[in-house]
């Protein structure tokens with residue numbers, strides 16, 4: 072697996088040294104992604120999904136942020152430790168990012184067109200006119216007609232959904248080898264969402280691009296992602312191919328998540344909510360971060376060292392008791408995830 | 418936009434009228450008059466002078482202040498600020514026309530110095546907050562704000578004119594004479610501009626769209642110049658209105674220290690001599706200048722912010 076990995080992240084730790092203490096936003100995350108693969112990252116709000124991905128391009132404000140450890144090998148370059156110059160040549164060129172908040176992520180002082188074609192002007196040997204034409208085409212691809220005129224508008228003249236589409240067009244315009252999309256479709260209606268996903272899919276087919284998809288939308292995960300990482304309190308607690316992750320959860324947290332998804336549950340049954348709240352990542356933690364909320368937790372879950380163990384082929388889990396074979400989490404009924412459309416906040 | 422400018426210019430008229438009226442009564446309420454200092458003035462000459470300035474009626478009886486104000490405003494409408502009460506052969510228009518270009522030049526050099534040092538210092542400080550490259554310019558700025566210019570001026574003279582003898586102590590002939598007065602006047606504004614730039618840039622650089630620019634592979638220089646500067650300079654530009662007013666009107670201390678023949682010196686002398694028309698003329702001139710400059714600043718601010726429209 073490591074051989075053809077496009078990006079290989081090892082033991083990434085991003086801490087924020089704030090006045091209130093050290094926030095361990097990402098605490099020892101390792102994963103890799105192959106060419107052409109689509110990797111989903113799911114997890115509750117605050118579990119460190121965005122910070123983990125922004126760390127890969129060193130987009131964390133430092134201070135207060137600091138990379139305490141880790142490597143992120145992208146085609147032979149360690150993104151966390153290479154020179155600014157090297158990193159700049161990768162950013163927006165071979166590795167693009169779509170940000171979570173389209174309302175604040177576009178520059179209010181610059182015309183849409185200027186911002187949209189900036190990656191081309193920075194990384195490609197194109198004339199301004201050429202780049203401009205490509206910009207118009209890119210807008211058309213994300214469903215914004217009237218591109219010539221729209222290129223000259225300012226962000227405040229666009230709706231939230233249109234801004235998000237501009238962000239997407241901007242990230243795709245250099246046809247990157249790796250696209251990191253942080254909840255890219257939250258402000259879009261279902262038809263536009265499908266159109267965008269289709270666009271990303273097409274780029275993947277043509278260029279073999281890899282995509283990291285952060286989302287709360289289980290529907291998107293199940294229909295779009297090959298593999299899923301589940302994050303909890305700054306760590307990965309389970310990773311598996313998508314179907315396997317849903318049908319055969321190997322971590323109590325994942326199992327609880329499945330039960331909390333309305334559409335996966337039979338009508339009329341009370342919706343399950345996970346008791347308790349995610350841990351405060353500014354406090355040091357021992358053992359399994361989910362243990363305080365876990366119905367299967369035992370003394371050893373807190374005292375033992377927790378790792379991400381192989382528990383089945385292609386399936387890794389950070390549950391000690393699953394690893395020891397003491398519990399089996401496979402649900403009795405097989406939920407039909409393909410029918411799920413509701414965006415679900417975990 | 419045309420309507421916006423026209424509206425603002427029309428607003429200027431009542432503003433100037435109120436300022437003219439208030440200043441007129443205030444200067445007349447002050448004890449003494451324009452002809453008191455000159456001991457040589459005989460009662461006859463004094464009488465004729467007062468007639469010339471229409472402070473008394475042709476028959477020698479005192480003329481009411483309201484009528485005198487009416488005279489003044491009537492002339493003002495024609496753009497005539499009247500004859501100087503101190504130098505009877507000169508008009509206030511002439512005196513301002515002669516001395517203001519000197520003050521304007523001094524103010525311009527000072528502004529250039531203030532921007533030339535303040536902007537780079539503020540930007541540098543904002544790029545690495547709370548490190549040496551922030552503390553050094555920031556504490557220099559603090560010093561610039563704390564030390565008054567009547568201390569800086571003589572200090573500069575002491576070092577560069579008297580000790581090193583690089584420049585002359587005072588005067589306004591060569592370009593070299595411009596250096597010390599411009600620095601003395603500009604320091605305070607450089608310091609304020611540095612602080613405002615730092616604050617504005619820090620605010621903008623922490624915005625999400627700066628992260629977007631970095632994610633696209635923009636260099637630090639490009640991030641600052643193309644993405645951050647326009648928004649980051651808004652506080653500085655807003656400050657330029659009051660700053661220019663201060664530079665133009667506040668120059669009298671510096672003009673006195675360095676013997677610069679500018680409007681500030683005329684103005685202060687006029688106040689001491691109860692040169693009624695000169696004081697009034699200078700106040701109105703300053704007021705008009707400040708209003709016009711603030712209008713200019715507002716236009717620039719609207720131009721800088723795409724979200725704003727002329728209302």
Ligand SMILES: Nc1ncnc2c1ncn2[C@@H]1O[C@H](COP(=O)(O)OP(=O)(O)OP(=O)(O)O)[C@@H](O)[C@H]1O
Nearest residue numbers: 087089094096115116117118119120121122123135
């Ligand atoms: N600049 C910062 N300073 C201090 N703490 C931060 C900073 N940025 C993020 N954090 C903390 O890092 C943790 C992870 O945040 P992150 O944005 O990665 O969550 P997320 O999983 O993306 O959540 P969401 O689904 O809401 O986007 C949070 O506890 C957050 O408070």
Ligand SMILES: [Mg+2]
Nearest residue numbers: 120121171253
């Ligand atoms: Mg996030």
